[in-house]
Amino acid sequence: MKRALIxxxxxxxxxxxxxxxxxxxxxxxxxxxxxxxxxxxEDSPVxxxxxxxxxxxxxxxxxxxxxxxxxxxxxxxxGPWAYVEPIYVPTYVLWVPIRFYRRPPVFFRRWNPNAPPRxxxxxxxxxxxxxxxxxxxxxxxxxVRAPLPxxxxxxxxxxxxxxxxxxxxxxxxxxxxPRDTGxxxxxxxxxxxxxx
Numbered sequence: 001m002k003r004a005l006i007x008x009x010x011x012x013x014x015x016x017x018x019x020x021x022x023x024x025x026x027x028x029x030x031x032x033x034x035x036x037x038x039x040x041x042e043d044s045p046v047x048x049x050x051x052x053x054x055x056x057x058x059x060x061x062x063x064x065x066x067x068x069x070x071x072x073x074x075x076x077x078x079g080p081w082a083y084v085e086p087i088y089v090p091t092y093v094l095w096v097p098i099r100f101y102r103r104p105p106v107f108f109r110r111w112n113p114n115a116p117p118r119x120x121x122x123x124x125x126x127x128x129x130x131x132x133x134x135x136x137x138x139x140x141x142x143x144v145r146a147p148l149p150x151x152x153x154x155x156x157x158x159x160x161x162x163x164x165x166x167x168x169x170x171x172x173x174x175x176x177x178p179r180d181t182g183x184x185x186x187x188x189x190x191x192x193x194x195x196x
Contacts, residue, residue, distance in 0.1 A: 025080035025163070028067040030054055032078050034156040038148055041100055045092050045145045048100045055101045057093060060183040061146045061176050064093050069105065073183075075170050077152055080163050086123050087130045090180045092143070094119050149174045 030052070038047040038058050047058040055066035063074045065081065071089045072081040098104055099113040111118055120128040151173035155161060161169055178184045 024082065026072060026083055028054075028065055028072050028079070028081050030056065030065060030067075030079060030081070032157070035077055035150075035153040040145060041096060044096065045143045046096055047145070047148065048096070050102075053102055055103055057096060057100075058148065059090060059093050059146070060143070060180040061149075061174070061178045062183050064089070066101065075149075076161075076166050077149075078157075078160055086119070086127055087134060088185055089131075090183055091131075091135050092180070143179055146176055146178075 032052065036049040036052050036056070038049050040047050045059060049056045049058075057064045061075070063077055064084075065072045065074075071084045071086065071093075073084050074081050095116045097114050097116055098108050098111060101108065101117075107122070108117055149170070151169075
């Protein structure tokens with residue numbers, strides 16, 4: 001019994017002292033000096049950052065970046081970034097037309113720049129079936145754009161908060177809660193296991 005209590009005390013201390021320890025973060029080359037200017041994509045609930053040299057988007061309360069044939073997400077504009085399994089990337093993020101990708105991969109070149117990438121062609125039919133099971137296909141009506149987290153403008157490279165501080169600041173300053181299945185899953189489940 002005494003050992004169990006000691007083990008529980010150690011586990012609770014570790015959870016409080018190191019809350020981000022269970023989360024895997026990835027360096028995807030995004031290191032912005034300050035909050036980026038975001039522009040809405042017409043007929044979409046997604047924003048993009050025309051001045052960022054990355055495939056950088058904002059949707060439903062999260063930043064999304066397509067880097068090295070993988071998707072990553074963060075609640076903060078400069079990360080930390082968590083890997084997202086392709087089947088859990090929200091449909092509206094995947095529907096962004098190729099012309100909004102600032103660093104499109106080579107294989108995008110054979111596709112129409114005014115249309116979304118052909119993800120099923122890239123990731124396979126099994127991916128498409130599993131993705132549709134999670135997201136249920138097209139929504140009856142398009143969701144409203146989430147508000148941008150403008151409170152992050154006060155943080156630049158010099159005073160950017162650590163991951164442990166970010167959650168508390170975000171909770172205090174940004175009352176919006178994600179509505180999309182994929183975004184809610186990322187908010188609650190954390191990252192995948194893929195190394196980059």
